[in-house]
Amino acid sequence: xxxxxxxxxxxxxxxxxxxxxxxxxxxxxxxxxxxxxxxxxxxxxxxxxxxxxxxxxxxxxxxxxxxxxxxxxxxxxxxxxxxxxxxxxxxxxxxxxxxxxxxxxxxxxxxxxxxxxxxxxxxxxxxxxxxxxxxxxxxxxxxxxxxxxxxxxxxxxxxxxxxxxxxxxxxxxxxxxxxxxxxxxxxxxxxxxxxxxxxxxxxxxxxxxxxxxxxxxxxxxxxxxxxxxxxxxxxxxxxxxxxxxxxxxxxxxxxxxxxxxxxxxxxxxxxxxxxxxxxxxxxxxxxxxxxxxxxxxxxxxxxxxxxxxxxxxxxxxxxxxxxxxxxxxxxxxxxxxxxxxxxxxxxxxxxxxxxxxxxxxxxxxxxxxxxxxxxxxxxxxxxxxxxxxxxxxxxxxxxxxxxxxxxxxxxxxxxxxxxxxxxxxxxxxxxxxxxxxxxxxxxxxxxxxxxxxxxxxxxxxxxxxxxxxxxxxxxxxxxxxxxxxxxxxxxxxxxxxxxxxxxxxxxxxxxxxxxxxxxxxxxxxxxxxxxxxxxxxxxxxxxxxxxxxxxxxxxxxxxxxxxxxxxxxxxxxxxxxxxxxxxxxxxxxxxxxxxxxxxxxxxxxxxxxxxxxxxxxxxxxxxxxxxxxxxxxxxxxxxxxxxxxxxxxxxxxxxxxxxxxxxxxxxxxxxxxxxxxxxxxxxxxx
DNA sequence: ACGGGTCCAACC
DNA sequence: TGGTTGGAC
Numbered sequence: 001x002x003x004x005x006x007x008x009x010x011x012x013x014x015x016x017x018x019x020x021x022x023x024x025x026x027x028x029x030x031x032x033x034x035x036x037x038x039x040x041x042x043x044x045x046x047x048x049x050x051x052x053x054x055x056x057x058x059x060x061x062x063x064x065x066x067x068x069x070x071x072x073x074x075x076x077x078x079x080x081x082x083x084x085x086x087x088x089x090x091x092x093x094x095x096x097x098x099x100x101x102x103x104x105x106x107x108x109x110x111x112x113x114x115x116x117x118x119x120x121x122x123x124x125x126x127x128x129x130x131x132x133x134x135x136x137x138x139x140x141x142x143x144x145x146x147x148x149x150x151x152x153x154x155x156x157x158x159x160x161x162x163x164x165x166x167x168x169x170x171x172x173x174x175x176x177x178x179x180x181x182x183x184x185x186x187x188x189x190x191x192x193x194x195x196x197x198x199x200x201x202x203x204x205x206x207x208x209x210x211x212x213x214x215x216x217x218x219x220x221x222x223x224x225x226x227x228x229x230x231x232x233x234x235x236x237x238x239x240x241x242x243x244x245x246x247x248x249x250x251x252x253x254x255x256x257x258x259x260x261x262x263x264x265x266x267x268x269x270x271x272x273x274x275x276x277x278x279x280x281x282x283x284x285x286x287x288x289x290x291x292x293x294x295x296x297x298x299x300x301x302x303x304x305x306x307x308x309x310x311x312x313x314x315x316x317x318x319x320x321x322x323x324x325x326x327x328x329x330x331x332x333x334x335x336x337x338x339x340x341x342x343x344x345x346x347x348x349x350x351x352x353x354x355x356x357x358x359x360x361x362x363x364x365x366x367x368x369x370x371x372x373x374x375x376x377x378x379x380x381x382x383x384x385x386x387x388x389x390x391x392x393x394x395x396x397x398x399x400x401x402x403x404x405x406x407x408x409x410x411x412x413x414x415x416x417x418x419x420x421x422x423x424x425x426x427x428x429x430x431x432x433x434x435x436x437x438x439x440x441x442x443x444x445x446x447x448x449x450x451x452x453x454x455x456x457x458x459x460x461x462x463x464x465x466x467x468x469x470x471x472x473x474x475x476x477x478x479x480x481x482x483x484x485x486x487x488x489x490x491x492x493x494x495x496x497x498x499x500x501x502x503x504x505x506x507x508x509x510x511x512x513x514x515x516x517x518x519x520x521x522x523x524x525x526x527x528x529x530x531x532x533x534x535x536x537x538x539x540x541x542x543x544x545x546x547x548x549x550x551x552x553x554x555x556x557x558x559x560x561x562x563x564x565x566x567x568x569x570x571x572x573x574x575x576x577x578x579x580x581x582x583x584x585x586x587x588x589x590x591x592x593x594x595x596x597x598x599x600x601x602x603x604x605x606x607x608x609x610x611x612x613x614x615x616x617x618x619x620x621x622x623x624x625x626x627x628x629x630x631x632x633x634x635x636x637x638x639x640x641x642x643x644x645x646x647x648x649x650x651x652x653x654x655x656x657x658x659x660x661x662x663x664x665x666x667x668x669x670x671x672x673x674x675x676x677x678x679x680x681x682x683x684x685x686x
Numbered sequence: 687a688c689g690g691g692t693c694c695a696a697c698c
Numbered sequence: 699t700g701g702t703t704g705g706a707c
Contacts, residue, residue: 043689051689068687085689092690118692118707238706271695296692304687343701364702413690 013180013188014288015124017108017195019101022120023054026100026202029084038062039081042070043092049074050084089321091301094119095329100203105292107198111191115289125288130553132189139186140176148193149173152213156220182217189215219280226254233279240268244276256280293337293419299325300347300413308408309353312385315409318379319346322414327373330416334371341416344376346383349390349411362409363387369416380414 019025023041028034038059038349042050049070062077083155086093108114113125157172174184192213204412216224232243233253243312244250247267256264257280265273278284300320309315333339345366365383370376392407443515506686 047687053689098691116692119690121707236704238703269696294692298691302687302689304689306687344690345701361703366701410687411689415691584695 008552011184011186012287014128014132015126015188015192017104017122017124019055019057019120020106022100023085023097024056028056029100029203030096031083034081034083036079037094038064038079040064040070041071041085042082043085045070045084048072049080053085053319060133062424070159075110089323089325090318091299091325093325103202104199106121107202107238108195108291113288113290115291116294123288126188128183130184130190133187133190135524138583139178139183139190140174142174142422145170146197148194148213149189150195151191152189152215154215154217155224155361156217167434183220218282222254225280225282226252228253230255240272243268246521282349293333293339296340296415296417297326297329297333297419298413298415299323299329300411300415302411303409305410308410309412310408315384315412316381316414319384319414320377322372322412323377323380325413326416327371327376328378330369330371333419338422339419340371340422341369342385342418342420343367343416344379344415345415346380346387347410347413347415347448348384348387349413350388350407350409352392354408359389374432376414384412392622419683440493 025037027041028039029364036058037056038057038061040052040059041054042052044050047069051075052064052066053067055064055066055073058071059077059080062080064077064080073082075082081135086096088095095117101116104120105114105116105122108122108124110126111126111129115123117123150169152169154169154172157168158379173189178186228252229252230236231242233241235241236244236253248256250256256276259277261274261277263273264276267273268276268454278285301322303309303318307403309318330341332339343366345364347364348362350360350362366389367379369382370379383626388407396560
């Protein structure tokens with residue numbers, strides 16, 4: 001666990017924790033006999049021995065590199081142990097790594113605010129803990145300094161020839177004439193060393209990296225940046241970094257110093273320009289976000305070259321797998337963290353045969369996320385079909401149809417975002433969602449935005465905004481029937497015709513005789529309740545049962561999206577009176593409730609059942625977000641005497657600090673930039 | 687045909 | 699504001 005610590009310009013002590021070859025460490029914990037041996041983790045054994053995605057330091061010593069194939073690694077290092085990434089549902093399953101990453105965070109987060117940057121990378125703000133330690137046990141008073149600490153790299157500390165490095169480091173940490181910030185930093189180093197020992201115990205694997213802990217005093221930042229190659233700087237490893245080199249002639253971060261902030265802004269925009277100007281000076285005002293949980297979940301897979309998916313059935317097959325995984329993760333997020341995702345997005349890559357630009361853009365599509373594996377699968381497929389039609393072109397689809405062999409999908413992924421916590425005190429709601437959703441409790445409000453463009457809202461407010469695609473799906477794949485029961489048939493050999501002959505027949509070939517602009521969509525709208533759920537899992541019929549209609553009326557309020565739990569709270573906080581809102585949500589006048597937001601979801605439906613509980617909680621909602629509360633904050637920040645800040649409650653201090661940080665500004669529109677010579681310097685505009 | 691994710695800024 | 703895209707790691 002190599003760790004770099006640094007002080008930011010505002011004097012905070014930040015640790016960057018980067019678990020190197022993390023996947024290997026996790027696998028070595030699973031198989032302790034592999035500890036200390038040259039090991040690599042690979043994905044997909046089939047092609048040239050699989051792709052290496054993590055390499056232990058023992059293996060690196062043999063010249064094994066990431067992005068080698070397994071076969072190459074064996075050549076370079078015959079004794080290497082290759083461990084495969086776990087596979088579930090025919091795809092890489094990163095869950096064990098994700099969970100191990102959570103373990104890491106849970107240890108680190110005891111010492112300070114954590115930001116989970118990736119599966120194996122965390123930023124940790126140790127300022128508070130370091131301050132406490134400085135008071136209780138200042139470095140100069142320490143007699144015992146751990147080995148771990150003495151092994152630190154201290155940037156800027158010269159170790160003279162023949163001198164004892166550890167002694168020098170010890171002296172550096174303990175020197176009494178150090179600045180306050182360096183003493184704080186020293187404390188940070190002690191804390192990190194301690195954390196690393198804990199991690200070691202937790203992961204129980206060898207410490208692989210030679211340079212395990214690096215301390216970066218403020219005084220050495222300048223020298224560091226002066227010689228740091230542009231490309232090594234975070235965020236500059238890509239096109240921006242290239243542009244900096246080719247257009248401004250910068251080889252190192254320090255070379256940026258010669259350019260004014262204005263110049264950099266002209267070249268790269270107001271925010272990037274300021275950011276560049278700052279980082280050249282070692283200034284990075286970004287604070288560590290106190291966020292332990294991911295903002296989204298995704299599941300995807302690539303289908304390189306010949307493996308490309310060429311039929312709707314095989315796409316559906318794989319989408320089902322991806323959605324199943326996603327749904328599982330959403331379910332655990334709900335159970336463990338009491339969070340609900342609101343948006344489902346589908347991404348794909350595809351090529352079209354016979355077109356010169358064979359990899360045209362495949363549009364991504366999103367829609368409100370309905371919980372329940374089957375729902376997610378249905379919606380994902382519908383999104384895919386919408387995107388595919390766009391991809392193929394509305395007119396082309398008339399002649400070729402989407403079941404043609406003219407396209408191939410080379411990657412698929414589904415993701416869930418807009419994840420918000422269930423308000424505290426409503427845990428019974430979580431319980432409500434904890435189990436599987438009975439399909440009977442659903443009402444199919446299939447997809448909002450994805451089709452709104454194709455299906456204009458009727459003036460009355462279009463209670464049913466589903467389009468042709470989804471309705472075809474519903475009809476051709478009535479529940480229970482649509483499910484591909486045996487995905488393995490698809491998974492093991494990627495033959496799309498996985499015992500689905502009947503279903504393949506029922507695939508929507510209809511799309512081949514549909515009108516280009518999607519006008520036909522409207523015709524299906526003539527059955528207003530077509531998409532409502534049957535109470536029983538029977539195929540949907542075009543003549544809805546009374547029960548169904550009833551369901552729609554009660555739950556129908558939610559169709560306008562004003563009644564989700566979160567919306568409920570948001571609206572409240574946006575200064576609507578709860579009474580007023582309650583009237584709306586409990587009433588049957590859908591129109592007045594409609595303001596914005598998502599069409600209905602099951603969650604919202606369930607929310608209705610829990611409304612009383614929410615109402616009782618809402619009374620305890622904090623008031624500061626109410627208008628009066630806001631006004632209290634409406635003064636000039638510059639007029640505040642900074643010395644009082646310390647006396648404010650921590651929360652307010654934080655808010656105040658936020659004001660002192662650099663603010664992002666909206667970027668200047670292109671038209672304004674393009675008028676000058678500066679557009680010549682815009683990044684990578686060819 | 688460098689995989690599978692995740693996050694962010696910019697654009698519309 | 700929110701969906702969509704592109705980029706970065």
